[in-house]
Amino acid sequence: MSDLISELGAVLGDGLIRDDAGRAERARDTWMRSEMRREEGHLELPMVVAAPADTAQMSEVVKICRAHGVKMIPRGGGSGVVGGVLASPDSVVISTERVSGLRSLDAYNLLATFGAGTNGYEAEMLVQEEGLTIGNWPQSIEVSTVGGWVATRASGQYSTAYGNIEDVVHSLEAVLPDGSIYRSRDTPRASAGPDLRQLFLGGEGTMGVVTEVTFSLRPLPEPGVRQAFHFDDFETGLAAIREVIRPGWRPPVVRLYDGRESWRHFKDKLPQGNCMLVFLHEGPPGVAPLQAAAATEVCMAHGGTEAATDVVDTWFDSRNTVPSWEELLAQGVLADTIEVATDWSRLPALYTAVTDAISTVPGVVAATAHTSHSYRSGANLYFTFAAIPAERSEFVATYDACWQAAMSAASALGAGLAHHHGIGRVRRKWLAEELGESGLTVLSAVKDALDPDRLMNPGVLIGGDPS
Numbered sequence: 452m453s454d455l456i457s458e459l460g461a462v463l464g465d466g467l468i469r470d471d472a473g474r475a476e477r478a479r480d481t482w483m484r485s486e487m488r489r490e491e492g493h494l495e496l497p498m499v500v501a502a503p504a505d506t507a508q509m510s511e512v513v514k515i516c517r518a519h520g521v522k523m524i525p526r527g528g529g530s531g532v533v534g535g536v537l538a539s540p541d542s543v544v545i546s547t548e549r550v551s552g553l554r555s556l557d558a559y560n561l562l563a564t565f566g567a568g569t570n571g572y573e574a575e576m577l578v579q580e581e582g583l584t585i586g587n588w589p590q591s592i593e594v595s596t597v598g599g600w601v602a603t604r605a606s607g608q609y610s611t612a613y614g615n616i617e618d619v620v621h622s623l624e625a626v627l628p629d630g631s632i633y634r635s636r637d638t639p640r641a642s643a644g645p646d647l648r649q650l651f652l653g654g655e656g657t658m659g660v661v662t663e664v665t666f667s668l669r670p671l672p673e674p675g676v677r678q679a680f681h682f683d684d685f686e687t688g689l690a691a692i693r694e695v696i697r698p699g700w701r702p703p704v705v706r707l708y709d710g711r712e713s714w715r716h717f718k719d720k721l722p723q724g725n726c727m728l729v730f731l732h733e734g735p736p737g738v739a740p741l742q743a744a745a746a747t748e749v750c751m752a753h754g755g756t757e758a759a760t761d762v763v764d765t766w767f768d769s770r771n772t773v774p775s776w777e778e779l780l781a782q783g784v785l786a787d788t789i790e791v792a793t794d795w796s797r798l799p800a801l802y803t804a805v806t807d808a809i810s811t812v813p814g815v816v817a818a819t820a821h822t823s824h825s826y827r828s829g830a831n832l833y834f835t836f837a838a839i840p841a842e843r844s845e846f847v848a849t850y851d852a853c854w855q856a857a858m859s860a861a862s863a864l865g866a867g868l869a870h871h872h873g874i875g876r877v878r879r880k881w882l883a884e885e886l887g888e889s890g891l892t893v894l895s896a897v898k899d900a901l902d903p904d905r906l907m908n909p910g911v912l913i914g915g916d917p918s
């Protein structure tokens with residue numbers, strides 16, 4: 452160990468973090484299960500945190516760790532919610548915090564390149580200064596990194612028009628588990644075999660460390676048109692969204708809350724039990740009003756009632772504000788979110804099956820959902836559950852039972868089991884159902900080819916012990 456640390460120190464200088472506070476701060480992500488374990492006094496620290504300053508140092512760090520057979524845990528902002536970062540005393544956390552900043556901005560070609568550790572909000576503000584946007588606004592934009600977005604296949608709140616992260620990544624650079632450097636070609640499209648960028652888009656730190664990301668930008672649109680409608684039930688609201696999307700309208704924000712979530716967010720704006728649908732329309736000059744008129748026609752035809760636009764203002768003002776797990780646990784409440792996806796025909800059944808399944812778990816006090824990412828052929832459902840187990844000792848078991856209930860119900864309907872948070876540790880046992888046995892074999896073979904000793908983020912996504 453002392454050899455490892457002195458070798459890392461020689462490469463990193465100040466970028467080697469050894470003190471307890473620095474290691475504790477970077478030991479995990481924002482997984483509820485880790486928060487519960489931490490409360491119980493089970494927080495393990497990594498041997499050290501390595502924070503390389505550039506790609507060359509990153510490559511050296513990975514080579515040293517590999518030569519010593521030491522586990523490596525890539526970490527960005529630590530906002531992941533599925534246990535993708537969880538240190539053990541025999542691991543080195545590799546933080547991207549110093550591999551950050553704007554490297555280049557090409558307004559003519561709408562391209563911007565960032566170090567992977569750049570904070571998402573800072574990256575967006577830097578391109579907005581030039582009248583441009585990345586267009587990826589996860590709720591966690593202020594606490595996540597652009598490399599983390601890539602590693603988890605993140606989705607932003609504007610995805611219905613602007614796409615998910617895989618739609619805005621133009622090219623990327625990554626340090627592979629043997630320390631070599633992969634860079635995809637800077638081209639708007641390629642027909643040159645499978646797209647290798649996809650190994651890192653959703654790689655969750657298991658295929659290497661993303662060090663640089665180039666985004667394909669958009670000009671900042673004109674201020675948009677905000678609209679809200681409410682419906683008697685969730686299924687009718689879903690049907691209205693399908694009909695808005697089908698002919699090709701693409702409002703960036705399309706969010707439908709079920710009755711209980713609508714009441715939670717907008718209770719003075721609608722009858723109890725009704726479901727609020729929120730739209731933001733944007734686009735080239737002239738598009739937003741046309742699109743809003745089309746959405747109004749569809750929503751009215753489905754019996755929707757138009758709500759005052761301050762409903763959307765309320766959503767915008769509070770969209771990134773959520774209580775922390777720590778605050779909830781302090782009140783004796785455990786909670787989490789689970790996002791899945793399916794086609795339009797199965798969405799209503801998926802909604803009912805998952806909320807019913809979670810509700811059967813003893814201690815559960817709420818199982819609710821909204822949809823926030825729509826596609827031509829389907830949409831996501833984002834479930835939130837809350838439970839108040841009778842005893843503190845029942846928290847972890849209750850949490851696991853909620854996940855088990857939700858995943859089993861979603862899998863039984865053939866739904867996509869992870870829309871945008873990733874697999875991490877929490878969903879690992881359902882990966883075979885998602886990929887199929889042959890898919891899992893392919894992914895394992897790729898992993899073994901890149902990382903034969905399985906040192907890169909073991910226990911996450913694939914391979915290793917998830918505990």
Ligand SMILES: Cc1cc2nc3c(=O)[nH]c(=O)nc-3n(C[C@H](O)[C@H](O)[C@H](O)COP(=O)(O)OP(=O)(O)OC[C@H]3O[C@@H](n4cnc5c(N)ncnc54)[C@H](O)[C@@H]3O)c2cc1C
Nearest residue numbers: 527528529530531535589590591596598599605606656661
């Ligand atoms: C309040 C809140 C709201 C959220 N809202 C959204 C949302 O709207 N949309 C959404 O998609 N997600 C959301 N998330 C989840 C989370 O923010 C995303 O998964 C985000 O992309 C993680 O980025 P990060 O930099 O924090 O990554 P981390 O949490 O540090 O890491 C996440 C995973 O990626 C790996 N990783 C990180 N950086 C790299 C890298 N450079 N190279 C290789 N692997 C790496 C880690 O090993 C880990 O497996 C939310 C989370 C919270 C807490």
